[in-house]
Amino acid sequence: MSKGLKIFLASPRGFCAGVDRAIEIVEKALKKFGSPVYVRHEIVHNKYVVDNLKKKGAIFVEELHEIKDNSRPVVFSAHGVPKSVPKEAENKKMFYVDATCPLVTKVHRETERNNKNGYQIILIGHKGHPEVVGTMGQIPKENITLVETAEDAKNIKNENFNKPVAYVTQTTLSVDDTKEIIEILKKKFPNIKSPIKEDICYATTNRQNAVKHIAPLCEMFFVIGSENSSNSKRLVEVAKKAGCSKSQLINFDKRLPLDQIIKCNRIGLTSGASAPESLVQDFISEIKKHCDVSIEEFVTARENVTFKLPKSLN
Ligand code: SF4
Known part of the structure; x- marks a missing residue:
């Protein structure tokens, strides 16, 4: 025994619902348009999923300029993209399908709205993660500051922020670590604007x-x-x-x-x-x-x- x-x-x-949707988008695109369908970045961060979609006819690239045939459809990954990406696709007259998770899109719209209303944005997230690149790319880069850790939050200098401040976050952070960072930011900027609904999904x-x-x-x-x-x-x-x-x-x-x-x-x-x-x-x-x-x-x-x-x- x-x-x-x-x-x-x-x-x-x-x-989650965003991953389910993103995978279904690639599968539906393959069914509707045949292969190949290009996908900008891993559709979701899982090698097994990506390998399976490759077998069905998806070709994964990191940037649009790697696409050999611009007449084929391209899908943007669930993590979201900077505004420059759909713009580039439009300039190249490419057909694209955006698989950005609607909960990431919510953060994009919030960032844009806050920027339009005159806020300096603090984004809590991990440098280099595609979601962070996508969110930062929604507005001019001088209007958004990335904070990765509690230490970063402590080191922010109030004098560098000469307009009202709002924060948004990456959707996949540690709930507890983020809470700590937000508390530090709230002490520094007592009037800091919070998201209407939590950004961590x-x-x-x-x-x-x-x-x-x-x-x-x-x-x-x-x-x-x-x-x-x-x-x-x-x-x-x-x-x-x-x-x-x-x-x-x-x-x-x-x-x-x-x-x-x-x-x-x-x-x-x-x-x-x-x-x-x-x-x-x-x-x-x-x-x-x-x-x-x-x-x-x-x-x-x-x-x-x-x-x-x-x-x-x-
Ligand atoms: S934001 Fe949340 S629901 Fe959307 S894809 Fe990411 S983990 Fe899934």
Whole structure:
């Protein structure tokens, strides 16, 4: 008889409404227009998803100038793009479909509106992440300042802000770290304008909450997701902060640390918003080959969010 192992499974986990929509957009575009369909940047940050779409005829590029045939459609990824990208596509007379998550678009519009109303914007986010590049690219760069950490927020000089200040955030940040940064900003700029509705999205918040409940009960914690997935990496940090120091990201092509797993009695498992459920089930099946697994699912929220597809795909 093999050793018993309990897996605490987080719920909600995995695909969010924005990821579902983005993947469906590429699939529908392939169906409607045939292949190839170009996709600017990984449609969502998951290699497994990207590889599958490649097999169906999608070609991934980082910039529009890499596209060899401008008569083919191009899809912009779920992370959003700077305004210069649709403009470039229009100049080149390219047909594009924008798969930016509507919750990222909300942050774009908010940033634009605040800029139009005379605010200097502070964006809380991670430098270089495509969502941050996209949000910063909605307005002239001198009107937006990036803050990555609490330290950055402390170092901001009030005298450099000679107009009212508003903040927006990336959608996939750590809820707790962001709260700390916002508190610092509020002390510096007592009249700082907050977003009307929280920018960190429902999916990020729900997945982090579920992990917080489970991680303290676990000897090891696994987050299925890719290295470049912001929300997946945040889940690892949240699990560590909640008390499970042995928390790690697992890519679908990474070998599982089975020698360590089989020494545990209880492990935790979740997946980032861009990781398909099949990878979670593969992980469980692999462990079942070595342990007598029992699964307890922790449901901390129910999700029923869906987003409409762009009309051009009807
Ligand atoms: S994580 Fe949130 S913002 Fe990002 S695609 Fe999903 S729902 Fe949209």
